[in-house]
Amino acid sequence: MLVFTTHTEIHSFLSDKKKSVGLVPTMGALHKGHISLVEIAAQENEWVIVSIFINPTQFNNPEDLANYPKNLVQDKIALSAYDEKLILYVPEPEDLYPEKLESKEYHFNGLEKHMEGAFRPGHFNGVATVVEALFKKLIPNRAYFGEKDYQQLQIIKALNKQLDLKIKIVECPIIREKDGLAMSSRNTLLNPEQREAAPVIFKSLKEIKFHQTQWSVSEMEAFFQASIERESQLKLDYFYVAKTSDLIPTYNLEAGMTYRIFVAVFAGKTRLIDTVELEKKNTFTPC
Numbered sequence: 001m002l003v004f005t006t007h008t009e010i011h012s013f014l015s016d017k018k019k020s021v022g023l024v025p026t027m028g029a030l031h032k033g034h035i036s037l038v039e040i041a042a043q044e045n046e047w048v049i050v051s052i053f054i055n056p057t058q059f060n061n062p063e064d065l066a067n068y069p070k071n072l073v074q075d076k077i078a079l080s081a082y083d084e085k086l087i088l089y090v091p092e093p094e095d096l097y098p099e100k101l102e103s104k105e106y107h108f109n110g111l112e113k114h115m116e117g118a119f120r121p122g123h124f125n126g127v128a129t130v131v132e133a134l135f136k137k138l139i140p141n142r143a144y145f146g147e148k149d150y151q152q153l154q155i156i157k158a159l160n161k162q163l164d165l166k167i168k169i170v171e172c173p174i175i176r177e178k179d180g181l182a183m184s185s186r187n188t189l190l191n192p193e194q195r196e197a198a199p200v201i202f203k204s205l206k207e208i209k210f211h212q213t214q215w216s217v218s219e220m221e222a223f224f225q226a227s228i229e230r231e232s233q234l235k236l237d238y239f240y241v242a243k244t245s246d247l248i249p250t251y252n253l254e255a256g257m258t259y260r261i262f263v264a265v266f267a268g269k270t271r272l273i274d275t276v277e278l279e280k281k282n283t284f285t286p287c
C-alpha cells in the first residue's frame with residue numbers, strides 16, 4: 001500500500017499520471033461506514049486518497065481527544081482490498097497546520113450554530129480548518145462524507161462553495177450495525193452494557209418516524225427522552241428536529257418541508273450521534 005506522510009509526496013506521485021482523485025477524509029479507527037465511502041470513491045475515481053488524521057482542533061474536550069480510538073495496523077488491513085488505487089495519507093500535524101495548530105474562524109450562515117455547534121463549541125471551526133487544508137493541499141476531484149454527521153456534511157458543502165475549489169462533495173448513506181446502531185469509530189469505546197443499550201437510539205428514532213404524521217415535535221421529544229431515560233447506561237445530550245435547509249431547530253413543522261431529527265446521547269463518556277429524515281408529507285400535526 002502507498003503510504004505518504006506529506007502532501008508534496010502525493011503530488012509528486014500523481015504528477016505524471018492521468019487521474020481523477022477521490023478523497024475520503026477520516027480520523028482512522030476505520031469501520032464499515034468508512035469502507036463504504038472508500039468503495040464508492042474507488043468506483044468513481046482512478047485514485048483514492050484516504051487521509052487518517054485525528055484533528056486536535058475539532059475536539060472541544062481534551063479527554064475525548066486523548067481517548068479517541070487509534071489502530072493504524074488494523075486500518076491498513078481494512079483498506080488492503082483497495083491497494084491498487086489507494087493512497088494512504090497519514091500526515092503529522094505540521095503538514096496540515098504549517099504555522100500554528102489552531103482553528104480559523106468560519107461563518108456558514110447559521111448552519112454551524114445549533115446542535116453539534118452549540119454542544120461542542122469550536123468543533124466546526126476545527127473541522128472546517130482541517131477540511132480546508134485537506135482540500136487545498138490534496139486538490140481532489142471528489143470528496144466523500146457520511147450522512148451520519150449530517151450537520152458536518154452541510155457545513156463542508158458550504159465551505160466548499162466558499163472556497164470555490166470545484167470539488168464535488170459526495171454524500172454517502174449512514175451504515176448501521178445489524179441492531180441499527182449507526183457505525184462510528186467511537187462504538188469501540190463502549191463497554192458491553194453500553195453497547196447492549198445503544199441500539200435503543202435508532203429503535204426510538206424509527207418509532208418516531210413511524211408516528212411522524214401523528215406526533216408533534218414535543219411528543220417526539222418526550223418519547224425519545226423517555227426511551228433514553230429507561231436505559232441506565234444512556235443519558236440524553238440533545239434531541240432536535242430541524243429543517244434540512246437551514247438546520248435551525250423548530251417545534252413547528254410546516255407542510256411540504258423536509259426535516260431531520262438530530263440526537264446526541266452519552267453512553268458513559270462516549271458520545272453517540274444519530275439522525276433520520278422525516279418524510280415530506282403534508283399531514284404533519286402542528287404542535
Ligand code: PAF
Pocket residue numbers: 025026027053055058127130131149152
Ligand atoms: O468526520 C470526521 O471523521 C472528521 O470530522 C473529518 C471530516 C475527517 C475532519 O477531521
